[in-house]
Amino acid sequence: MARLDLLVQRCVSVTFSHIKQLHAFLLTSGLFLSHSHLRRQFLEHCALSPWASLDHALSTFLSIPHPTTGDYNSILRGLAASPSPVSALSFYAGFVSSSVPRPDALSLSFTLKACARCASLPFSLQLHSHLVRFGFSPDTILMTTLIDAYAKCGRIDNARNVFDEMPCRDITTWNVLLSGSVLCGHPHLALHLFRQLCGVSSSVSPNETPDSSTVIAAIAACSQLGTIANGEEVHSFARVSQLDSQIIVKNALIDMYSKCGSVDMAMKVFRSMSKPDMTLISYNTILHALSMHGRGADALKMFEKMPRHIEPDSITYLAVLCGCNHAGLVDDGLRVFNSMRVTPSMKHYGTLVNMLCRAGRLNEAYDVINTMPSEPDIEIWHTLLGASQTYGDVPLAELAAKKVAELGSNMDGDYVLLSNIYASNSRWHDVDHVRTRMQCNDVIKIPGFSYIEINGTMHMFIKGDRSHPIWKEISNALHDISVRIRALGYVPEVQNVLHDIGEEEKQHDLYLHSEKLAIAFGLISTDPGVELRVIKNLRICGDCHAVAKLVSKAYNRVIVVRDRARFHRFECGECSCQDFW
Numbered sequence: 001m002a003r004l005d006l007l008v009q010r011c012v013s014v015t016f017s018h019i020k021q022l023h024a025f026l027l028t029s030g031l032f033l034s035h036s037h038l039r040r041q042f043l044e045h046c047a048l049s050p051w052a053s054l055d056h057a058l059s060t061f062l063s064i065p066h067p068t069t070g071d072y073n074s075i076l077r078g079l080a081a082s083p084s085p086v087s088a089l090s091f092y093a094g095f096v097s098s099s100v101p102r103p104d105a106l107s108l109s110f111t112l113k114a115c116a117r118c119a120s121l122p123f124s125l126q127l128h129s130h131l132v133r134f135g136f137s138p139d140t141i142l143m144t145t146l147i148d149a150y151a152k153c154g155r156i157d158n159a160r161n162v163f164d165e166m167p168c169r170d171i172t173t174w175n176v177l178l179s180g181s182v183l184c185g186h187p188h189l190a191l192h193l194f195r196q197l198c199g200v201s202s203s204v205s206p207n208e209t210p211d212s213s214t215v216i217a218a219i220a221a222c223s224q225l226g227t228i229a230n231g232e233e234v235h236s237f238a239r240v241s242q243l244d245s246q247i248i249v250k251n252a253l254i255d256m257y258s259k260c261g262s263v264d265m266a267m268k269v270f271r272s273m274s275k276p277d278m279t280l281i282s283y284n285t286i287l288h289a290l291s292m293h294g295r296g297a298d299a300l301k302m303f304e305k306m307p308r309h310i311e312p313d314s315i316t317y318l319a320v321l322c323g324c325n326h327a328g329l330v331d332d333g334l335r336v337f338n339s340m341r342v343t344p345s346m347k348h349y350g351t352l353v354n355m356l357c358r359a360g361r362l363n364e365a366y367d368v369i370n371t372m373p374s375e376p377d378i379e380i381w382h383t384l385l386g387a388s389q390t391y392g393d394v395p396l397a398e399l400a401a402k403k404v405a406e407l408g409s410n411m412d413g414d415y416v417l418l419s420n421i422y423a424s425n426s427r428w429h430d431v432d433h434v435r436t437r438m439q440c441n442d443v444i445k446i447p448g449f450s451y452i453e454i455n456g457t458m459h460m461f462i463k464g465d466r467s468h469p470i471w472k473e474i475s476n477a478l479h480d481i482s483v484r485i486r487a488l489g490y491v492p493e494v495q496n497v498l499h500d501i502g503e504e505e506k507q508h509d510l511y512l513h514s515e516k517l518a519i520a521f522g523l524i525s526t527d528p529g530v531e532l533r534v535i536k537n538l539r540i541c542g543d544c545h546a547v548a549k550l551v552s553k554a555y556n557r558v559i560v561v562r563d564r565a566r567f568h569r570f571e572c573g574e575c576s577c578q579d580f581w
Contacts (some may be wrong), residue, residue, distance in 0.1 A: 020433075020457040047078020054078050069101040074108060080114035089116035089123050103134065105142050112145045116152040124149045140166065143375035144173045151180025156189070170207040171214065178217035187221035191230055194218040198237065210237075212246050219252040226535050226562055227453050228260040237374070239374025246279050251285050256291030261533050261560035261567055280310050293567045294576040300336075314342045321348060325355040326566050327579040350380050357387030357581065362396060378407040413497070422554040450514040451535040454525045461517040464509075477520035478511060485550035488573075515544045515561060519551060523561075531558040539564050549573050 029088030040253035050330040061067060061075050072095045079088035092111040095103060108131055115124045127148060136142050143166050150159035163169070163177050169571035174197050194217070197210055211527055215238045238244040244253070250269055257266040270286045283306055290299040303320045306312065317340050324333030333355045337348065347374050356365035362521035365384060369376050448463045461468070468474060482490075491509050510516075515536050522532040540548075540563045552559050553573030561568045569576040 004357070012367045039064070040068075040074050043071060043074035043338075044077065046348055048081060053064060066102075069107065072101070073104070073106045076110040078112075078116070078208045080110045085114040085117040086120070089118070089120060104129070105136050105139050108134075108140055109145050111143075114146075116149040116189060121150075121153040121155060123152055124155075124158075125192060128158075136165065140168055140170055144170075144176050147173065148176045151176070151183055154184055156181055156186055160189075168562050171209060171211055171470045171503045174208060175211070175217060178214060179220070182217060184226060185224070187224040187231055187323065190221035191225075192218060192236070194221070200552075210241065210243075210244050212249050213248055214331050215243050216252045219249075223256040223259040223264060225458070226260050226451075226533070227263055227456070228533065229453070229456055231256045231260050234498065240352040247279060247282065248274070251279075251281050251431070252286045254282070254289060259562075260291060261562055261569070263289050263293040263295065263567070275307070278307075278318070279311070280313060282312075283310060283316045284319055286325065290548065291319050291323030291326055293569065294326050294331075294578070294580075296325070299323030300332055302328065303336075310340065314345055315344065315350070317344075318347055318351060320509070321351040321355070325351055325358065326487035326577065326580070328359060328362070330355055330359045346374070346377050346380075350377070350383065352385045353380050358382055359392075360387075360391055362387055362391060362393055367394065375382040376403075378404060381407065418538065446537070448514045448536065448538045450518040450537075451519040452522050452535060454522065459518070459521060461514045462520065463514045464512045465514075465517065468517075470524075472519075474520050476518060477524045478516065481516075481520060481523075481547070481551060481554075482511075483553040485547060488550050490546065492551050493541075493546060510543050513541065513544050515540060516547060519548065519559060523551075523555060525555070530562065533560045534562070536563045537563060540568060545575065545579075549575055 012481065039376050043057050046060065047054055055077055057075060058229055061071060064071055072091075076088055076091060078093070079085065079091055082088075082462075088111055091432070092103070092114075095107065101214065108127055112124065112127055114120075115127065120485045124146070129150070131137065131142060131146060147159045148161050150156070150162065154540060159177060163173065166173065174193065178190050178197075179191050181193065182186070194210075194214065196209065197214065199200070215234060218234045218237075219231065222228075222234055231253075234256075235244065238249055238253075242281060250273055253269045254266045257269065259264070266286060266289045268532070273282060283302070287302060290302065299320055300323060303316070306316075317336065320336050321333055324336065326328070333352065337344065337352050341349070347366065353365045353368055356368065360383070369380060369384065382398050384403060385397055385400035388394070388400055408472050450461050451458050452461075453459075453536070466475075515534055518534060522534070526532065540561055545568065548561060548568070548570045550561050550573060551557065552570040559570040561570070567576070
């Protein structure tokens, strides 16, 4: 029997025809029905091995007169890991409806994992009630799996309630809730839990000692917030806990510092790695960081000096192409694209089109679109539409807008871009027509808003908003900014105000853009010389870009703006993008 056990365990390395022979032997010898342990192993291999045949496993299962809980679990495990995890839910429902046998902890665990993969909240709620009814509440592993399922269904409140009711937790439980909080868009909660855990672990249980997964989840929360102070706090903890030496943590730190606007710190972490420890992920992360901060030339140099044993993948090429795109290195970008050793994806083509569009080479971009091996996606047409506005190509804009509409887009940005193109050409009748279409289709323009972090607190500003408690001080700061930058030669770029209004009204409209409000608030809320970091939901406009440059010079401040597409670092009257964005 021991030899048969070993033979079944080694099924992974044989072909499906051999498995059928083994199955035939087990059936004819009577072992298949008489030895449930062997049968369970066989079913699991059928369902999970590299050549997995769930159909064969299911047909075999149906031939069993009286399947055990282990038999059900083997199929559940295979279905939960399959391309169609929802099948596990219906299979479990059939399992529960049978009078015998009864599901055990593993049955619930596999089904909860299927719920997490297909984000089925109703079934997760049902399994939660089964878990309580069957008496599995004290099972820490199972409760942790339930927390994960709730988080992946977007219900972090349910996950938190389960967590709070658990009499006993381990570090995996904490990590699942931490990462789930980030996944559900609650980074503040993740950092709160991280700090709570650090306090608990220092005084209570060794089972709750933070590990690399804990730190990575906390770093991800900082990346989502874009707050470098929190990132430095987590990095300091990792350093003290000697977790920062792990490559996976270093990679996360590189990404975090980049997303918090400090590419120099990202480079410092990267350079602290020993060359043998550097992985493709390490290079991809730092290449992406350099690219998003406008340091395309540096990204290109690093790419060309990558060790030969590290083979670039599609992500590597995409990061380098993005760097060339943001730095205006069009010829270098074309050279990289044409030398790719992987098949270009839609994202690679999209970046190539974007790069040509930014450089004003719209005809070449359109040629690329027309010669793509597959049908261009909606993002590529969005890119062409945006570039058509920038360069005033109305016919191409109308063509792109038509393609976008044909692909089923109803985004506010599409209407706004086309409206702006008409407005910049004083075609106010067409502007009204576009706005009427927006109203008919219930499309609402998303307002521009910006965040700035002051002393660990995020402050939000919306374009034109005067409701801030210290609005009077902000207004005075805006006036002071205006006086100082006009002395440096500032002229309002009223062409960015695409409304049929007077010149003075246009200047007033520019005056209240959200990033200007955030910068003014930052100047009066921090000491002289402190770096300001602003996060904006939309692309920074030309006037705000010009103002930020002059403010950095007039006030001797570094201002970092993270907009929808990239980072801008303003210092001494210059921007890291070199006015190419």
